[in-house]
Amino acid sequence: MYGNMAAMKPFEARQSQIKSTTLGIIITHALATISRRTNSAGSNLKIVGIISLCFACFTTEVLASPPGPSGPSTVVTGLSYPQSIAVDGNGNLYIGDQGCINFIGTPGDCNVYKETLSGGTFTQTVIASFSASNAPQGIALDNSGNVFITVLGNGVVEATPSGGGKYTQRPIGCAFDAPGGVAVDYQGTLYVTNRSGSRINSEKPTDTCSTMGLVASGLSAPTGLAIDGSSSVYVIQSGAPGTVLKEVASGNGYSATTVAGGGTFNGVAVDAKKNVFLTAGDGSVYEYSPPNINSVNYSYFALAIGLTVPTGVAADTNGNIYVVNTGQNQVIKIPVAPTNAQRRRKAFVVPPAAATKH
Numbered sequence: 001m002y003g004n005m006a007a008m009k010p011f012e013a014r015q016s017q018i019k020s021t022t023l024g025i026i027i028t029h030a031l032a033t034i035s036r037r038t039n040s041a042g043s044n045l046k047i048v049g050i051i052s053l054c055f056a057c058f059t060t061e062v063l064a065s066p067p068g069p070s071g072p073s074t075v076v077t078g079l080s081y082p083q084s085i086a087v088d089g090n091g092n093l094y095i096g097d098q099g100c101i102n103f104i105g106t107p108g109d110c111n112v113y114k115e116t117l118s119g120g121t122f123t124q125t126v127i128a129s130f131s132a133s134n135a136p137q138g139i140a141l142d143n144s145g146n147v148f149i150t151v152l153g154n155g156v157v158e159a160t161p162s163g164g165g166k167y168t169q170r171p172i173g174c175a176f177d178a179p180g181g182v183a184v185d186y187q188g189t190l191y192v193t194n195r196s197g198s199r200i201n202s203e204k205p206t207d208t209c210s211t212m213g214l215v216a217s218g219l220s221a222p223t224g225l226a227i228d229g230s231s232s233v234y235v236i237q238s239g240a241p242g243t244v245l246k247e248v249a250s251g252n253g254y255s256a257t258t259v260a261g262g263g264t265f266n267g268v269a270v271d272a273k274k275n276v277f278l279t280a281g282d283g284s285v286y287e288y289s290p291p292n293i294n295s296v297n298y299s300y301f302a303l304a305i306g307l308t309v310p311t312g313v314a315a316d317t318n319g320n321i322y323v324v325n326t327g328q329n330q331v332i333k334i335p336v337a338p339t340n341a342q343r344r345r346k347a348f349v350v351p352p353a354a355a356t357k358h
Contacts, residue, residue: 072304072348075322076115076122076331080108082324084267085312085331086139086147091117093322093331094127094147096136096312110135112149112159115331127167128159138182138225139312140190148172148205150179150192158205174201174209181225181268183233191215191233193222200225200235200247215254216247224268226276234276236265244268244278244288259288259298267324271315277303279310284347285323285334304334304348325350 080099087093093115099108110130115122127147130136134151141147147159147167155175159167178195185191191202200222202213216222220239227233233247233254243261247254264281271277276288276298285304291297308327315321319336334348 072332072334072350074330075333076124077329079113079329079331082326082329082331083311084137084139085314085322085324086141087314087316087322088141088145089317091316093117093122093314094139094141095324095331096139096149098135100130100132101135112136112139112147114147116165125165128157128169130157137180138193140182140184142184142188142205143186146205148182148184148190150176150182152179153177155179156182156190156192156205170207172205172207173203174212176201180223181235183225183227185227185231186229187231189213189231191225191227193219193225193235195221195223198222200233216245216256219245224266226268226270228270228274229272230274232274234259234268234270236268236278238265244276246276260286260300266309266311267313269313269315269321271319272317273319275315277313277315277321279307279313279323283307283310285310285313285321302347304332304350306350307332 076093076095079095079097081101082095082097084096085093095113095115097108097111097113100110110132111126112128114125114127116125128136128149130151134154137150137152139147139149145161149157149159151157153175154171156171156173156179157169158172159169162168173190176192176194176197180193180195183191188205189202190205191200193200198219198221199217200215200219202215204210215233216235219235220237222235223238224236225233231249235245235247237243237245241262242264244259244265245256246259247256259276260278265278266281267279269277274290278286278288280286283306284302285307286300287303288298288300303321304323307323307325309325310323311326312324313321321334321336323332323334325332332350
């Protein structure tokens with residue numbers, strides 16, 4: 001599913017895709033019937049050729065097989081109620097788990113886990129722990145390996161490496177009633193969504209509450225947050241209808257453009273090429289490509305479908321995508337495809353699977 005469809009809702013695009021596939025099947029069936037009734041061998045060959053052509057035209061849109069050389073893989077299992085994720089330059093994962101407030105399964109712990117990558121496998125350690133009253137919300141990393149975690153009723157907590165795989169945990173900056181997403185730019189400035197204040201604030205990570213900058217206000221229930229290499233900020237507005245905005249520094253403030261709209265979006269990430277990845281309420285992961293000289297709108301396609309409540313999403317330096325599949329208490333890795341054509345042709349199908357112990 002791909003095209004310049006910024007005005008079309010993701011769910012409407014999926015329906016359009018299904019209709020196209022259905023039409024292809026109908027045409028193929030009709031031509032096959034004609035073929036069986038044709039006595040001329042030459043005519044049969046022509047009809048069969050048309051059948052093959054039509055079948056190829058329509059089934060290239062079917063969300064079935066993976067677009068790249070391999071499909072998605074489950075890299076972390078056995079979590080309790082994972083929500084957020086970040087990835088560092090070495091491919092290590094950081095996962096916010098709200099297991100202590102899990103309403104859909106067996107309660108667990110409210111921890112932030114570090115999954116250290118070595119030899120193609122991950123080893124789990126706990127780098128921060130929380131209670132149900134201040135469960136972890138969003139996660140971001142700076143260039144020094146410090147981990148910033150938004151927590152309910154307490155603003156931002158910083159987990160700093162202290163040697164031997166251990167981390168020191170401390171609250172920093174200003175407190176927020178309902179912080180959500182968090183991001184860090186290349187200069188170390190923090191950006192935090194404040195759902196109750198309907199805004200995005202920026203601040204330096206210090207022990208005290210310093211002067212906060214205002215990126216955007218009047219937002220509709222802002223939640224997920226991401227930032228690109230130019231310090232442009234991407235934010236999910238979860239208030240109906242759900243939208244994703246890009247806030248670009250302009251003069252003394254920011255100007256907003258719409259990346260996506262008309263859906264229920266849970267998580268947002270952006271890669272080095274400024275492609276935007278969104279997890280959605282229909283169980284899909286969408287990739288939005290920036291406008292080019294031929295368009296003023298983002299174009300998008302479904303990168304993966306069939307997930308069970310996808311929430312957090314992150315992109316590594318190689319372009320691989322990591323998705324928190326909350327309904328299965330796991331993390332899925334979607335490998336980068338060699339070419340855009342392969343990525344756009346068909347979406348990965350993530351098969352349902354029961355979560356296993358990490």
